[in-house]
Amino acid sequence: MVYSQKESPGSRRLLLSCLLLAAWGTGSGQLHYSVPEEAKHGTFVGRIAQDLGLELAELVPRLFRVASKERGDLLEVNVQNGILFVNSRIDREELCGRSAECGIHLEVIVDRPLQVFHVEVEVRDINDNLPRFSRQEQRLDILESRMPDSRFPIEGATDLDIGVNAALRYKVNPNEYFDLDVKTSEEETNILELVLKKILDREETQEHHLLLMAIDGGKPELTGTVQLLINVLDANDNAPEFVKSIYNVKLLENTPSETLVIKLNASDADEGINKEIVYFFSNLVLDDVQTKFKINSTSGEITVKGELDYEDRKLYEINIDAVDRSAFPLAGHCKVIVKLVDVNDNVPEMAITSLFLPIKEDAPLGTVIALISVSDRDSGENGQVTCSLTPHVPFRLVSTFKNYYSLVLDSALDRETTPGYEVVVTARDGGAPALWATASVSVEVADVNDNAPAFAQAEYTVFVKENNPPGAHIFTVSATDADAQENARVTYSLVERRVGARALSSYVSVHAQSGRVHALQPLDHEELELLRFQVSARDAGEPALGGQVTLQVFVLDDNDNAPALLGPEAGVQAAGVSQLLWRSVGAGHVVTKVRAVDADSGYNAWLSYELQPEAGGARSPFRVGLYTGEISTTRALDEADAPRQRLLVLVKDHGEPALTATATVLLSLVDSGQAPKAPSRSRALVDAAGREASLLDVNVYLIVAICAVSSLLVLTLLLYVALRCSAASPTEGACGPGKPVLVCSSAVGSWSYSQQRRHRVCSGEGPPKADLMAFSPSLPQGPSSTDNVKSFRLIWPGLHKETHFLFVNLVIYILYFSE
Known part of the structure; x- marks a missing residue:
């Protein structure tokens, strides 16, 4: 408007x-x-x-x-x-x-x-087109013998406008011989005929000139004119006549050549040659019509000559003249109206006018992806087009206006599952059989950062030997991100925390791009046995997403600590303090005990004791326990034994290479009748030996009580272990990772435990050398109250070090008094 x-x-x-x-x-x-x-x-x-x-x-x-x-x-x-x-x-x-x-x-x-x-x-529409005639003049031959009311067809005008602007009316200039008669056909086309009002006289007038005017219905009115030249012929009685003045024929488009359209038949009342009729296209028939049809002049058959296309032209009007063969021929006239019927001979056409690609995988439902228009040159049902999509795609077509569609998102997208779609749009018309056309739309799905970096495992266990060089590579973490480009570019960082009094970043570092984890300084097993920390992986998306992985770094022990002597023996080693010993003691008498400790763990902390032979090669009346360090007599002492005995004890661990320490013990042999002055400690030893017989009866009762307490303790420990094993998860196999376990090595009282690998004992696979030790006795059992604390290592889950120490001492005292 x-x-x-x-x-x-x-x-x-x-x-x-x-x-x-x-x-x-x-x-x-x-x-x-x-x-x-x-x-x-x-x-x-x-x-x-x-x-x-x-x-x-x-x-x-x-x-x-x-x-x-x-x-x-x-x-x-x-x-x-x-x-x-x-x-x-x-x-x-x-x-x-x-x-x-x-x-x-x-x-x-x-x-x-x-x-x-x-x-x-x-x-x-506006009235901007004049009515137009196809020719500047029209010629008619009329016999002077034609009777009044005879009719002669003439060609009308055409107007390119529509509606009222194309509604034509006709008039002819006033004359005494002809009137104009206009009729409307079934196809709403005008049929113009000149009607003879009175008999012509060729001798009076051989030619008449009329002006035919066509006037449209527009405002203002527009007109078109054509000259009518009427030649008056001499002679004729009867003109050929058709059964009907108008013949209507329906013909399918694309009808092949030589197909019969209609067979015309005119009759003449004359006799002889005046009755013989020939058929012609009227001179009113346009050239383009004559290229589509032809007429057999003898039989009156009209056949198809050229290609007929409903989409180019739907209606043809063919004026036919039937002329007799007399010297002064007469003609009959009729019109054949050929109406084409549409067939489904045009495939639908599609055009994709706009593409809004790529589409993000988080696009909301209903997002427009493409605009599609369809058309079909056919008519009716043959031109009615419906569109459909490839099945099983997350899109649908929405009809927006007539033959216009929008391709919109119908369900959620996931680029990691499907990075793109090849959507085929099929346009199908309503003809029988139906024709269709397809168009392909490649829909690329753009990535959004909807996947966080993920590690293959939630936790990794790493074993690093202590005294590593600074900057040593100990592990590489790797996370994957299902996204693409920047959204999948992962960087790594430590989750900072305190390890004791120091920051985690002083121990380890992680390379931001490669994920390589390095130890920044040498690690000391004696200071730090387990370093547990998290590494964060973060992508470069907006907003960034991240994930974490836990690393458990177990610091493995190296034999870097030599055995250290404890108690008086340390002073003995330094100064060689002498101890008194009665010559009356028998074989197997425990003289003293060398105590030592090793700061290492496992085999590196398992100590053995050896008595070094004297320089003269004489056989010593003393021996030392291989694992206990107890020095005892091998025989009864006699007068032949030197009054001063110097014993050199070598303490050695089981590391590779082994580290050693030596202790020197000086013994002074005294007879039972002598009463030499001695230091208070030596006097205490002599007094203790003198009172040994008097305490024998008391020890019997004490041994019974301690055995009862020990039995109760053993039963309690067995019950506790059984309950812990029954409560363990079924998924933790006998050989899998577990909690620390208490292990007693032998009857000599040497106990050891290592947390380095945290493996339980299993029958099918022996533990590594540095993991677990079980010792067999090599000497008769002796007092174990002098076992060194480091060799006697008990690590119980959930207990403090102080509790460990008290518990160890309790067991030592029980074992000592039980002997």
Whole structure:
């Protein structure tokens, strides 16, 4: 609808309201305007932005644009005021021909967010075409003998306009011989005939000149004229006559050549040669009709000559003359109207006008991906097109306006599962059989950061030997991200925490890109047996996502600590303090015990004791326990033994290479009758030996009590171990990782435990050398109260070191008194 600048605001608002109501009734987002053809440049068509509910200020930022499948330069929108105006000359006849409906379909597209509106601009016809005749003059031959009321067909005019502008009326200039008769056929075409009013006289007038005028119904009226030249012929009694003046024939388009259209049959009442009839196309028949059809002059058969196409032309009018063979021939006239019937011979056509790709995998449902238009040149059901998609794709087609569709998202996308789709759109018409066409749309799915970096395991166990070089590579963490490009670029970092009084970053570091974990300083098993920390993996997406993995770094022991002597023996080693020993003691008497400890663990802390032979090679009456360090007599002492005995004890661990320490023990042998002065400690030893017999009876009762307590303790320990084993998870096999276990090595009282590998004892696979030790006795059992604390190592889960120490001492005292 075109609004005049002189219209009042009230009338314009009323018209806009009616227009919006009409648009709402036909479909959301659809407007309808109208404009006359031949409108001048700049002619106002409508306030398209206002009618669509768009703000003028957002037209440019949202990329407001108008697209048209037809001539895109006919209409234009001023993005400053949102007015749709005529941009170039609009010729309705050039745009739509003689179609009753003519419109320009516009697609209005705005982005951010994407919206698509459909606007139909109707092009109204104006009376800008004159009625036109195909020839400048028409010639008719009429015998003077023709009777009044005889009729002679003439050709009418055509008008390219439609409706009232193409409604023609005819008149002929006044004369005394001819009138004009106009009839309308079933196909609403005009049939013009000259009607003879009175008998012609060739001798009086041989030729008549008439002016035929065609006037259309437009305002103002336009006219067209043609000259009618009528030649009056002499002679004739009867002219050939057809059964009907008009013959209607329906013919399928694409009918092959030589197909019979109709067989005409005219009759003549004359005799002889005057009765013989020949058939011709009238001179009113246009050349393009004669290229499609031909007539057999003898039989009157009209057949197909050229290719017939319903989409090019739907109706043909053929004027036929039947002429006898007399010297003064007479002619009969009829018209054959051939109406073509459409067949489904045109495949649907598709055009993808806009693509909004790639589409993000988190795009909301209903997001428009492409705009598709379809068309079919056929008519009726043959031209009705429906569209469908490839099955099992997350998209659907939405009909937006007539033969326009939007390809929209119908279900959620996941680029990691399917990075793209090949969507095939099939357009199928309603013909029988149906014809179809396909178009392919490649839909690429763009990645969003919806996957966090993931490690193959939640926790890794790493074993590192102590005294490693600074910067040593100990492990490499690796995380994978299912996303792409920046969203999959992973960097690593430590999760900082305190390890004792120091920061974690002073011990280890991780390379941000490679994930290589390095020890920044030498690790000391005696200081730190287990270092547990987390490494974080983070991608480069927006927003960034991350994951963590736990590393348990067990520091393996190295034999870097020599045995250290404990107790008085340490002083003995340094100064060689002498001890007194009665010569009356028998074989197997425990003289003293060398105590030593090793700061290492496992085999590196397992100590053995050896008595070094004297330089003279004499056999010593003493021996030392291999694992206990107890020095005892091998025989009864006699007068031949030197009064001063110097014993050198070598303490050695089981590391590779082994480390040693030596202890020197000086013994002074005294007879039982002597009473030498001695240090208080030596005197205590002598007094203790003297009282040994008197305490024998007391020890019997004490041994019974301690054995009872020991038995109760052993039963309690066995019950506790049984309960812990029964409560263990079924998934923890006998050989799998488990909690620390108490192990007693032998009857000599040497106990040891290592946490380095945390493996339980299993029958099918022996533990590594540095993991677990079980010793067998090599000497008779002796007092174990002097076992060194380091060799007697008990690590019980959940107990403090102080509790360990008290418990160890309790067991030592029990074993000592039980002997």
